[in-house]
Amino acid sequence: MSLTANELNYLIWRYLQEGGLDLSAYALQDETKVDRYEKRLGSKVPLGCLVDLVQKGILYDKVNELVTKEGNAVPEDVVSLDFNLFGALKEEANKEDLKSRRLSKDTDGKSGDGKRKDGKPIVKDEEKEHDGVVDKLHEIEQIYPFTSSLTCCWSPSRVDYLIWGGVEQSAQICDLKMDNDGKLDPILKNLPHPMMSKRIVIISWSPDGKSIVTGSENGELRMWDISGSIKFIMALHHSPVLIARWSPSGSHLLTMDVTNRTIVWDSSSGRPVQSIDLDSKPEKTVGTDACWIDDYKFVIPGADYKLCVYQLGEMGSEDPIGVLSGHTGPISFVNYNPELKLLCSASEDCSIRIWRGDSTNSLQILIGHSEPITYLHWLHIKDPSQEKHWYLVSCSLDSSLRLWDFVDGKIVDLKMVGDGRPIISASLSHDESRLVTGDSQGRILLWKLSEMLKYKKAAQLDMKLDPANSMISTISWSKDDSMIAVGCTGSKSAVLRL
Numbered sequence: 001m002s003l004t005a006n007e008l009n010y011l012i013w014r015y016l017q018e019g020g021l022d023l024s025a026y027a028l029q030d031e032t033k034v035d036r037y038e039k040r041l042g043s044k045v046p047l048g049c050l051v052d053l054v055q056k057g058i059l060y061d062k063v064n065e066l067v068t069k070e071g072n073a074v075p076e077d078v079v080s081l082d083f084n085l086f087g088a089l090k091e092e093a094n095k096e097d098l099k100s101r102r103l104s105k106d107t108d109g110k111s112g113d114g115k116r117k118d119g120k121p122i123v124k125d126e127e128k129e130h131d132g133v134v135d136k137l138h139e140i141e142q143i144y145p146f147t148s149s150l151t152c153c154w155s156p157s158r159v160d161y162l163i164w165g166g167v168e169q170s171a172q173i174c175d176l177k178m179d180n181d182g183k184l185d186p187i188l189k190n191l192p193h194p195m196m197s198k199r200i201v202i203i204s205w206s207p208d209g210k211s212i213v214t215g216s217e218n219g220e221l222r223m224w225d226i227s228g229s230i231k232f233i234m235a236l237h238h239s240p241v242l243i244a245r246w247s248p249s250g251s252h253l254l255t256m257d258v259t260n261r262t263i264v265w266d267s268s269s270g271r272p273v274q275s276i277d278l279d280s281k282p283e284k285t286v287g288t289d290a291c292w293i294d295d296y297k298f299v300i301p302g303a304d305y306k307l308c309v310y311q312l313g314e315m316g317s318e319d320p321i322g323v324l325s326g327h328t329g330p331i332s333f334v335n336y337n338p339e340l341k342l343l344c345s346a347s348e349d350c351s352i353r354i355w356r357g358d359s360t361n362s363l364q365i366l367i368g369h370s371e372p373i374t375y376l377h378w379l380h381i382k383d384p385s386q387e388k389h390w391y392l393v394s395c396s397l398d399s400s401l402r403l404w405d406f407v408d409g410k411i412v413d414l415k416m417v418g419d420g421r422p423i424i425s426a427s428l429s430h431d432e433s434r435l436v437t438g439d440s441q442g443r444i445l446l447w448k449l450s451e452m453l454k455y456k457k458a459a460q461l462d463m464k465l466d467p468a469n470s471m472i473s474t475i476s477w478s479k480d481d482s483m484i485a486v487g488c489t490g491s492k493s494a495v496l497r498l
Helices: 005-018 022-032 034-041 049-065 085-095
Strands: 127-130 133-136 141-146 151-154 161-165 170-175 187-192 200-205 211-216 221-225 230-234 241-246 252-257 261-266 271-277 297-301 307-311 322-324 331-337 342-347 351-356 362-367 373-382 388-396 400-405 410-416 423-428 434-439 443-449 455-462 471-477 483-489 493-497
Touching: 005 022, 005 034, 005 049, 022 034, 022 362, 022 410, 141 170, 151 200, 151 483, 161 200, 161 483, 170 200, 170 211, 200 241, 211 241, 252 297, 297 331, 331 373, 342 373, 373 423, 388 423, 400 423, 423 471, 434 471
Parallel strands: 151 471
Antiparallel strands: 127 133, 141 493, 151 161, 161 170, 170 187, 200 211, 211 221, 221 230, 241 252, 252 261, 261 271, 297 307, 307 322, 331 342, 342 351, 351 362, 373 388, 388 400, 400 410, 423 434, 434 443, 443 455, 471 483, 483 493
16 A cells, blocks of 8 residues: 555645635645645545544554564553554654664764765755755854844935934934945934933835934834934824835825824925824734835725725825725735735735735735744846746745745745744845845844745854844845844844845
8 A cells, every 4th residue: 555645635635624724725735736636536535534544554553563573462461552643653663773763873874084975074054065065154244233223224325324223212323434444434423312202113214315214112203314403303193103104206104103093294394194093992003014006095904904095185084995805913014016016915814915906805815824924025036038027025933934926826935944933024135136034043144046046045143132132123235235234122233244
């Protein structure tokens, strides 16, 4: 008797359906296309077949115990009556020599001189072997430490301009210039906030890099110019602001706080032009992201974790022009692709959905993550003929990095962060060839995308954070992709050179 992997997948798929686990069954079907065996096997496989097969396997294992190697019957007082799966597995393990179950030198082909039996050097955890070439991960260089921060962001117009929000009522603009000897000689400009502001929780540059918005824990927003002079104080929020998104032209700014209040501001005057208040309870945050479709339409999380599309209008206008339903948890990411005219969204329900403007239903649902998604971004890749192909890249607290073909709903690449560490933050480079992830233990990993559409570790740095008191809060790329800024709470943040 033999059982192929595809046949086993089919039995598991049927078992999930019979148990009412429709979502899990759909995920398995989506990744393995096991439903194609339904026509051939459907009428031949009875209900409960998988459980019945496992029970027969346990019985077969027990029958083997009743006869010794010499062919004699085992005495009745020796036979175990523990007829269950774990009992069978335990007894099977006891039969084997413990040494043979370990990864011995002979098993993995290693000898005592640090080489394999074929003469090749042993590849350590930090090294990978590709087509006979060993690539060693190099350490990322840390060039400038700065204070603990909840948020940091590089200027979109200048390579050396970085701003971060400190934990003591101030933000800093840093000009990372070099002196005549080629040494780093940073110039700092302080952006002061009143004592009642507490921590700076959000920072955002305007698209042209000429204005900066900072948001403090008490909800107050301040707009600054590049010289560090204050332009406006915007004080309609009374709770910490989670979202600050500029319209494509920079003419308006959208902000949303933890009580789900959304305000759209005129960036030239600092005056509010639209306010949207949801009916949900203040302690129930419906999402942590929003986006603009164009200069006059935007998408924000709504009640019951719906996505609401609004037209820029008058103060008090709370009626959306469209509602997208499907997510069952808080919205973590929303991203509009103006070239494809598609919207992607991620949620704490662990799903990714693709939406089209002429429909209120999901165009595609991507299921695979088992924990909330912490990063989602569009990714375009050109083939040898320079034709552009679009994908999605996502990261999650399940410690996985995934590249998706969202048209077919398939996973193109899947990578796991070592030791199962949750990915807390991630950021894609401007040229989209590299991705940086930060995990719960403070390790920074640089990934490069190969021509085969596979992510490969290229460099790393351990920030040595205490997970009980510190975490990576933000990762931001410089304009020329030569540096990243890593914001950390409860520990020193840093600028890293790649």
